[in-house]
Amino acid sequence: MSATDQFTESPTLTAIAIAYKNPDVSLIADEVLPRVPTPRSFKYHKYDEAGDFTVPDTRVGRRSSPNQVEIEGTETDASVEAYGIDIPLDNVTIEEAKKQKWNPEGKATERATNIVxxxxxxxxxxxxxxxxxxxxxxxxxxxxxxxxxxPGSDPISILEDMMSTCWVKPNQLGFGFKVWRDLRKHPKVVKAIHGNSGDQGRATKAQVAELLEIKRILVGESRVNLKRPGEDPVLARVWDNIVCGQYIDRTADTSGGMTFGFTAVHGKKVAGTLPANMGIHGGKLIRSAEEVREVVIASRAGFLIQNATAPDA
Structure with missing residues (x-):
C-alpha cells in the first residue's frame, strides 16, 4: 500500500461518527454493557462474587494502619477488536452533491456508523x-x-424470583420486543399497575420498572437480515425471545467494581477516507470504525429467561 492509499482520519467525519445516533433505530447495547475506556490490551477480573460480600475489620487503632483489601477474582487477559465498514463514493456523485449543497461524505459516515x-x-x-x-x-x-x-401465568413473580437468585439484585432488565409486548399487556401486570380488572390498558417501561423496583427497562426492537447479500432477505429480531437481567455498576472498570459486564473501548470512534479506484473519475471510501471488546465479569450478577413467550403463529 502506498502512502497515498492510506486511511486519512477526518475530524469532521469522526465527529459525525461519535455523535451519530439514528433516532428511528432503538439500540440498547450501550446500556446493557456500558462502555469503559481501556488500552488495546487490558486485564480484568472475573469475580467470585463472595469477595464483595466479605467485609474486613475496618477498625483503625491510633497508631496502626487500616486493613487492606485486594481485588478478588481471576485476572483475565483480553484485548479490543477492530470493527468498521467502508461506504464507496464516486467522485461524480461527490461533485454533483456539492452543486446541490449537501454532504454525501457525512451521509455515508452516518450509514457506515449505523452498520457498525x-x-x-x-x-x-x-x-x-x-x-x-x-x-x-x-x-x-x-x-x-x-x-x-x-394470561394465567404470573410474570411478575417469575421475574422477582429470578432476580432473587442473583447474588446482586439486577438494576435493569432487557426484553426482546415480543416478550415486552406480551408482558406490558398481561392482565396481572395491567391489574397490578392500573388497579383495574386487568382486561384493559398497557404498562409503560417506567411503570414496570417502578413495580419491580429497578432502575431501567430496556427493549430490543432492532431487526437484522439473516441472509447473505444477494439472497432474499429474512428479517429477525436481534433480541430474541428472552428476558435478561443485569446488575450494572456504571463506575466499575478494569480496576474493579462489581458489575455483570462492560464493553472495553480503546480510544474513540473514528471516521475518514481512503482513495478508491472506481469508474473513470475515481472516488473514495468513507470508513467508520471503533475498537471494542464486550466482556462478562460477574455471572452471578445477572439472569436469563429463555423462551419467555409463545412464538408468533
Whole structure:
C-alpha cells in the first residue's frame, strides 16, 4: 500500500461518527454493557462474587494502619477488536452533491456508523443470550402455562424470583420486543399497575420498572437480515425471545467494581477516507470504525429467561 492509499482520519467525519445516533433505530447495547475506556490490551477480573460480600475489620487503632483489601477474582487477559465498514463514493456523485449543497461524505459516515452500531447490537445480544455466561442457577426456560403470553401465568413473580437468585439484585432488565409486548399487556401486570380488572390498558417501561423496583427497562426492537447479500432477505429480531437481567455498576472498570459486564473501548470512534479506484473519475471510501471488546465479569450478577413467550403463529 502506498502512502497515498492510506486511511486519512477526518475530524469532521469522526465527529459525525461519535455523535451519530439514528433516532428511528432503538439500540440498547450501550446500556446493557456500558462502555469503559481501556488500552488495546487490558486485564480484568472475573469475580467470585463472595469477595464483595466479605467485609474486613475496618477498625483503625491510633497508631496502626487500616486493613487492606485486594481485588478478588481471576485476572483475565483480553484485548479490543477492530470493527468498521467502508461506504464507496464516486467522485461524480461527490461533485454533483456539492452543486446541490449537501454532504454525501457525512451521509455515508452516518450509514457506515449505523452498520457498525447494529453489528455491536448483535454481538451484545448474542453474549447476553448465551446461557454459558450465567451461573446455572440463574437460567430458566419457560414453557406451557408459565409463558408470558398465557394470561394465567404470573410474570411478575417469575421475574422477582429470578432476580432473587442473583447474588446482586439486577438494576435493569432487557426484553426482546415480543416478550415486552406480551408482558406490558398481561392482565396481572395491567391489574397490578392500573388497579383495574386487568382486561384493559398497557404498562409503560417506567411503570414496570417502578413495580419491580429497578432502575431501567430496556427493549430490543432492532431487526437484522439473516441472509447473505444477494439472497432474499429474512428479517429477525436481534433480541430474541428472552428476558435478561443485569446488575450494572456504571463506575466499575478494569480496576474493579462489581458489575455483570462492560464493553472495553480503546480510544474513540473514528471516521475518514481512503482513495478508491472506481469508474473513470475515481472516488473514495468513507470508513467508520471503533475498537471494542464486550466482556462478562460477574455471572452471578445477572439472569436469563429463555423462551419467555409463545412464538408468533
Amino acid at each position: 452500531n447494529l453489528d455491536r447490537e448483535i454481538r451484545v445480544a448474542k453474549l447476553v443470550s448465551d446461557p454459558t455466561n450465567y451461573h446455572a442457577d440463574h437460567v430458566e426456560a419457560l414453557s406451557g402455562s408459565d409463558l408470558f403470553s398465557d
